[in-house]
Amino acid sequence: MDVHLRLQQVFREVFDDDELEIHDHTTAKDIPEWDSLMHVSLLVAIEGEFGIRFASAEVSGLKNVGELRGVVETKMG
Amino acid sequence: MLQLDQLGFWALVVLVAVLVRAFGLTGRWRAAVYLLAAAALFSGAPLLGLLLLGVCAYGYVALRVLAGPWGIAVHTLVMSAAFVLSQHPDVIPGPQPFLRLFPLVGLPYVYLRVLHLIADVKNGVQPVPDALEYFTYVLPFHQVIAGPVERFPAFRAALHAPLAPLDLDTFLLAVARIVNGFLKKAVLAEILRDGVGFGFDGHGLRLLAEIDLHALFIYLDFSGYMDIVIGAGVLIGWKPPENFDWPYGSRNLIEFWTRWHITLGEFIRDYLFNPLNLYLQRGPLRGRVLTAGVVSYFVAMAWCGLWHRANLPFLLWGALHGAGIAAVKLWEAGLKKALGKQRMKQYRASRWAGAVATFVTFQFVAVSFLFAFETPARALEILWNLF
Known part of the structure; x- marks a missing residue:
């Protein structure tokens, strides 16, 4: 499964929404429940799914799903 | 020191605007003009200027020594101690201690700007800034009194961007x-x-x-x-x-803090809430998202209160907002459980529910100000008189 689909699966689990579709341009404004608390929960879940670890600065600096996917892919090598 | 309602301040603004725009100054030349303007601003209150300069100079030295998380911890403690002492100089023993002369003006924002740079440099997010750019950034003559909390990369990008003549x-x-x-x-x-x-x-x-x-x-x-x-x-x-961004139109307190004093809210989110919440969710509170959130919101907002003024009323005000935000999360979680996903979506889309939530949020914010500006006993007395 490619990174995007795996990310989408994590989003669906974290936000408890089986119909959630994410795109590179999706931001926190597009998902009502994506607030500061759920943002951290999402990143911790992504860490678990991909076996990676985000730096503190990366937690705050992500602007949209595309940037998030880029960081995940870079960390996976 | 010159204030916004004094002609001298506006003469300074006009002089700087003419200088930087007429000569199209960018980079170091423009920074030098801004820094000279800060010196002119503080010339009426030289002691305040020198003390703020001292804090900033400490910050610049701090950027160069003690790397990593220990560097952040040590320098945050030193800066915080200076911040608290400046508000409570009476705890310094001896007659007329030096700090008793320390007026508060400007320090809260200088404090955040320096801490932001220390955290980013120690975390390897950005290199140690050039000294001229650093001092210009931490002592912005037009926004040193009450902010906002601008970040260094945004300041630097603007400083190096070509400046067009004023149309x-x-x-x-x-x-x-x-x-x-x-x-x-x-x-x-x-x-x-x-x-x-x-x-x-x-x-x-x-x-x-x-x-x-x-x-x-x-x-x-x-x-x-x-x-x-x-x-x-x-x-x-x-x-x-x-x-x-029209903060009193917010539907809940979490949204309120993205629309009220936005730059402070973002600072607290990035440098306190996120790291603390990440630590809790990775370790001691793994799998307990709501608990980690409640603790993190509470700590972050209590700090927010103390940053405004290091005293009990503002600590209470911050703690009230921490408790209020935690209550929003617990309410949403409970409501989602009770209503189910589809009806929860309808609730979120409902204008009536939104209007009621906005009204309740505004009343909470308005009442919370009592706890910041009155003694706790007086705030409770006022609340009692409401009924």
């Missing part, structure tokens, strides 16, 4: 922003203060109206200041970030 449209928009700010801060807010008095001596609905008008007064005063600073910033080619 008529931009000039008029900037002047309109400044006039709007004075109208809010010096006219409407003052009419409210003089007319209502804010003694909170009434009862029932009349008292509630006074509490609500007090919240409106605080908004007009602070956002009016921001309008003035942003307008001046446009003229001199250093526009600070926006700090307000």
